[in-house]
Amino acid sequence: MHFTINGTLYQVEVDNRVSLLDLLREHLALTGSKKGCDHGQCGACTILINGRRINSCLSLAVMHQDDDITTIEGLGSPEDLHPLQAAFVSHDGYQCGYCTPGQICSAVGMLDELKKGWPSHVSPSLRDVDLNDDEISERMSGNICRCSAYPNIVDAIRDVAAAQA
Amino acid sequence: MSDTNNLVMDLPVPSSLLDIGAQGLIGKPLSRSEGPLKVTGRATYSAEYAIPDLAYGYLVGAKFGRGKITRVDADAVRGLPGVIDVITDFATFIRNPQQGGESKAPAQGVKDVQYFGEIVAIVLAESYEAARDAGERLVVEYEEAEGRFDFEALKADSEKGTFNNIPGYFHQGDLDRAVADAHASVDVVYTTPSQNSAAMEPHASIAVWEEGTLTLYGSYQMPSSDKLQLAKALGVSAKKVRIIAVYIGGGFGSKLGVAPESVAAAVAAKQLGRPIKAVMTRPQVFETTVRRASTEQRVRFSVDAEARLTGVGHETKTSNLPGESFFEPAGVGTHFAYPGDNRVINHDIVRLNLLLAGSMRAPGEASGMMATEAALDELCHKIGLDPIEFWRRNEPKEAPEEKVPWSTRQLLRCMEEGAERFGWDVRNPEPAQVRDGEWLVGMGMAAAVRSNMLMKSAATVSIDPDGRATIATDMTDIGTGTYTILGQIAGELLGLPLDRISVNLGDTNSPPGAGSGGSWGAGSSGSSVYLACERLRERLAAAMGCVPDELTLKDGIATARNRQIALAELVGEGLEATGQIAPGDMETQRKQASYGAHFAEVGVNATTGEVRVRRMLGVFSAGRILNAKTARSQCLGGMTFGIGAALTEDLVHDPRNGKVVNHDLGEYHVPVNADVPQLEVHFLTERDQFANPLQAKGIGELGISGAGAAIGNAVFNATGIRVRDYPITLDKLLDQLPPI
Ligand code: FES
Numbered sequence: 053m054h055f056t057i058n059g060t061l062y063q064v065e066v067d068n069r070v071s072l073l074d075l076l077r078e079h080l081a082l083t084g085s086k087k088g089c090d091h092g093q094c095g096a097c098t099i100l101i102n103g104r105r106i107n108s109c110l111s112l113a114v115m116h117q118d119d120d121i122t123t124i125e126g127l128g129s130p131e132d133l134h135p136l137q138a139a140f141v142s143h144d145g146y147q148c149g150y151c152t153p154g155q156i157c158s159a160v161g162m163l164d165e166l167k168k169g170w171p172s173h174v175s176p177s178l179r180d181v182d183l184n185d186d187e188i189s190e191r192m193s194g195n196i197c198r199c200s201a202y203p204n205i206v207d208a209i210r211d212v213a214a215a216q217a
Numbered sequence: 218m219s220d221t222n223n224l225v226m227d228l229p230v231p232s233s234l235l236d237i238g239a240q241g242l243i244g245k246p247l248s249r250s251e252g253p254l255k256v257t258g259r260a261t262y263s264a265e266y267a268i269p270d271l272a273y274g275y276l277v278g279a280k281f282g283r284g285k286i287t288r289v290d291a292d293a294v295r296g297l298p299g300v301i302d303v304i305t306d307f308a309t310f311i312r313n314p315q316q317g318g319e320s321k322a323p324a325q326g327v328k329d330v331q332y333f334g335e336i337v338a339i340v341l342a343e344s345y346e347a348a349r350d351a352g353e354r355l356v357v358e359y360e361e362a363e364g365r366f367d368f369e370a371l372k373a374d375s376e377k378g379t380f381n382n383i384p385g386y387f388h389q390g391d392l393d394r395a396v397a398d399a400h401a402s403v404d405v406v407y408t409t410p411s412q413n414s415a416a417m418e419p420h421a422s423i424a425v426w427e428e429g430t431l432t433l434y435g436s437y438q439m440p441s442s443d444k445l446q447l448a449k450a451l452g453v454s455a456k457k458v459r460i461i462a463v464y465i466g467g468g469f470g471s472k473l474g475v476a477p478e479s480v481a482a483a484v485a486a487k488q489l490g491r492p493i494k495a496v497m498t499r500p501q502v503f504e505t506t507v508r509r510a511s512t513e514q515r516v517r518f519s520v521d522a523e524a525r526l527t528g529v530g531h532e533t534k535t536s537n538l539p540g541e542s543f544f545e546p547a548g549v550g551t552h553f554a555y556p557g558d559n560r561v562i563n564h565d566i567v568r569l570n571l572l573l574a575g576s577m578r579a580p581g582e583a584s585g586m587m588a589t590e591a592a593l594d595e596l597c598h599k600i601g602l603d604p605i606e607f608w609r610r611n612e613p614k615e616a617p618e619e620k621v622p623w624s625t626r627q628l629l630r631c632m633e634e635g636a637e638r639f640g641w642d643v644r645n646p647e648p649a650q651v652r653d654g655e656w657l658v659g660m661g662m663a664a665a666v667r668s669n670m671l672m673k674s675a676a677t678v679s680i681d682p683d684g685r686a687t688i689a690t691d692m693t694d695i696g697t698g699t700y701t702i703l704g705q706i707a708g709e710l711l712g713l714p715l716d717r718i719s720v721n722l723g724d725t726n727s728p729p730g731a732g733s734g735g736s737w738g739a740g741s742s743g744s745s746v747y748l749a750c751e752r753l754r755e756r757l758a759a760a761m762g763c764v765p766d767e768l769t770l771k772d773g774i775a776t777a778r779n780r781q782i783a784l785a786e787l788v789g790e791g792l793e794a795t796g797q798i799a800p801g802d803m804e805t806q807r808k809q810a811s812y813g814a815h816f817a818e819v820g821v822n823a824t825t826g827e828v829r830v831r832r833m834l835g836v837f838s839a840g841r842i843l844n845a846k847t848a849r850s851q852c853l854g855g856m857t858f859g860i861g862a863a864l865t866e867d868l869v870h871d872p873r874n875g876k877v878v879n880h881d882l883g884e885y886h887v888p889v890n891a892d893v894p895q896l897e898v899h900f901l902t903e904r905d906q907f908a909n910p911l912q913a914k915g916i917g918e919l920g921i922s923g924a925g926a927a928i929g930n931a932v933f934n935a936t937g938i939r940v941r942d943y944p945i946t947l948d949k950l951l952d953q954l955p956p957i
């Protein structure tokens with residue numbers, strides 16, 4: 053099968069039991085996406101498929117023919133950080149760093165959802181969607197950070213969102 | 218070693234070189250030096266090393282609570298496609314993980330099953346999927362035996378704790394009499410559940426044997442003692458074991474000692490003659506690593522007519538596996554936090570067949586202060602006294618038991634500063650009086666104390682001919698900021714910016730560091746770097762023809778007596794020195810601890826009983842703060858653990874077989890982003906010359922100590938309901954909520 057990861061076309065043969073996360077980590081040496089639970093419960097494996105965030109541990113690799121996949125490695129490099137990556141560094145939006153690639157990919161997807169006006173549980177109404185701390189916290193709650201950098205994660209995302217707006 | 222600068226902390230260090238450094242790095246809120254690697258997914262954690270010819274190992278645990286394995290039907294799965302072998306080594310596999318810092322092998326022998334989930338076999342395959350399939354299918358036959366699983370039913374049958382940082386039993390004066398004679402007293406029982414550290418990175422090891430030497434890429438907090446444990450468990454010399462732990466996805470105590478995956482991977486790799494990767498599944502992390510043990514704590518406080526403490530009782534019942542001496546030292550902070558002449562601080566252990574009880578972030582204070590600081594709030598409510606006023610009357614001048622002076626103690630100042638910042642004065646002490654729409658609103662506060670420890674630690678610092686410095690120690694950074702603060706210390710003392718310093722951690726081929734645990738990391742390993750740099754400064758001064766005091770080092774230039782020479786030039790072929798710190802008399806001549814005060818405002822839903830933390834502030838004093846940014850993050854983390862402990866975290870054991878019922882992150886509830894408001898952290902200025910040459914103290918565990926009690930006290934203030942059985946979930950509030 054074939055798909056694009058971070059702009060590169062891949063052609064691979066996969067065991068149909070391989071999750072998308074394990075494909076990245078174990079077969080393609082893209083270990084930036086993390087496995088925290090393998091159950092869809094922690095968000096460490098969050099990546100972007102055609103621009104939307106998903107838990108890659110909950111998806112089989114064989115379901116992604118022709119998909120456009122973006123992982124943390126594709127967002128930026130240490131020499132050329134994505135604005136969210138830079139903001140996570142300057143706000144200390146992490147400690148051990150294990151949840152961080154998932155947090156950042158999730159934040160990229162989340163900001164796009166906000167831009168499209170998708171409401172959340174804390175939105176005052178279905179149309180009334182605003183960027184504030186409550187919205188960021190709510191929408192980032194699928195990404196657990198046991199080191200508990202949450203306040204800093206919110207600060208980092210708020211900064212980037214404000215700069216984009 | 219000839220060029221080792223040794224310091225045993227027998228005397229205070231009143232003037233620290235950190236105060237005369239010219240580089241201006243110390244205390245600054247600098248971003249983590251390894252940050253760009255972490256945010257781009259380039260930091261390599263244990264399971265992520267690309268090792269040629271690697272095979273996958275899938276761990277298989279016992280599906281019963283107590284008994285004996287009679288047969289493992291390996292043949293039935295050996296033939297499955299991709300499966301290489303099933304390895305069982307009943308004698309060598311470890312039964313329990315080891316406690317932190319031990320040099321002995323952990324309990325071994327897994328034919329004997331002592332708890333549900335005990336790892337008994339490892340299935341090897343060419344792919345993870347094949348190993349997992351075979352592992353799930355593997356039939357393990359067993360004979361069940363009678364086990365001890367139910368704390369409630371068995372708690373009367375306990376034994377005395379002997380020693381775990383503190384003696385298991387302590388008494389002074391006559392507490393019963395103090396309580397009988399008291400002007401007022403409380404006598405209450407609090408319970409805390411088992412908890413799991415739930416670090417985001419599951420325990421993982423890759424074992425590689427080369428010519429009789431094992432390299433283990435393992436997610437471990439204390440490589441130098443983990444190496445000894447692993448070598449002993451495998452029956453090889455410690456010289457033949459190397460542990461590499463460069464990035465660790467959180468630990469919080471769960472990765473202090475070696476866990477079953479390390480030995481299983483090492484045994485399998487040896488037998489197969491190929492490198493093996495063994496990663497625990499999330500349920501295995503919950504079932505077979507370490508738990509913070511549940512406790513039942515009886516707390517007694519008695520006061521005289523002036524509200525001065527006359528008696529303190531803190532009696533804890535906790536549990537552990539047979540043969541394990543560790544007990545949850547819930548009274549560790551009680552020994553020095555509270556004055557009072559009549560004291561009883563005891564710990565009893567109920568033997569249970571549940572996974573190992575061990576250290577989790579602030580063992581002792583974390584669960585102990587949830588009880589004592591809540592009981593104190595009860596007392597204050599009873600006598601109608603504001604808790605801060607209570608402390609004003611009770612703040613002890615010296616350690617109440619040892620009668621030695623404090624190294625520093627700014628507990629009261631933390632409270633007063635916090636009260637001011639938080640707006641404590643607007644709190645209505647009468648509970649259930651404040652309403653905000655559907656929310657009952659309340660405020661609570663609690664003290665935070667955490668003993669300060671210094672551990673033996675060594676590091677080598679070298680300056681290359683190009684003027685760059687390199688630090689090497691097997692100390693770890695588990696998210697604590699070690700990479701950054703060690704760089705800052707060396708940069709300050711050698712006059713180098715951070716980008717000219719490499720910090721190499723987590724490799725036991727480097728000098729043995731203290732490891733990450735007990736909040737001793739920065740003070741201990743930081744001091745070793747300080748001492749190495751002190752020696753290098755002497756050598757640089759000699760090269761400049763001056764004494765060290767005349768030397769100014771900044772931006773790679775040495776200045777003395779109106780001469781300026783680039784460091785690169787001065788070091789010639791290069792310089793290297795080792796620093797080593799060890800604890801000494803200061804440990805007993807002064808009582809050393811970090812202090813703080815937590816303030817929380819909660820909303821309790823008047824209809825559903827849901828508790829939300831609306832605001833929370835922690836004010837802390839912990840000696841010199843080496844990096845304002847990473848220190849603040851440590852406190853955020855601790856306070857959030859406090860939120861979890863107060864409101865959501867509860868590791869449930871099935872009383873029939875000990876199985877962890879909620880063995881994943883969907884059912885064991887750690888706080889998520891929406892559970893945590895924009896917490897505030899403030900540090901008081903402090904230097905502790907008795908602690909170490911950095912004059913800094915531990916901070917990683919201070920933030921959790923007392924945090925849960927502040928939230929519980931706020932719930933009481935909001936509702937008038939005192940929940941003494943943590944966590945404070947809505948079912949415990951629902952039937953007592955005030956009428957709407
Ligand atoms: S690893 Fe996918 S959600 Fe946890």
Ligand code: FES
Pocket residue numbers: 145146147148149150151152196197198199200201417466467696
């Ligand atoms: S940074 Fe450690 S879990 Fe988020």
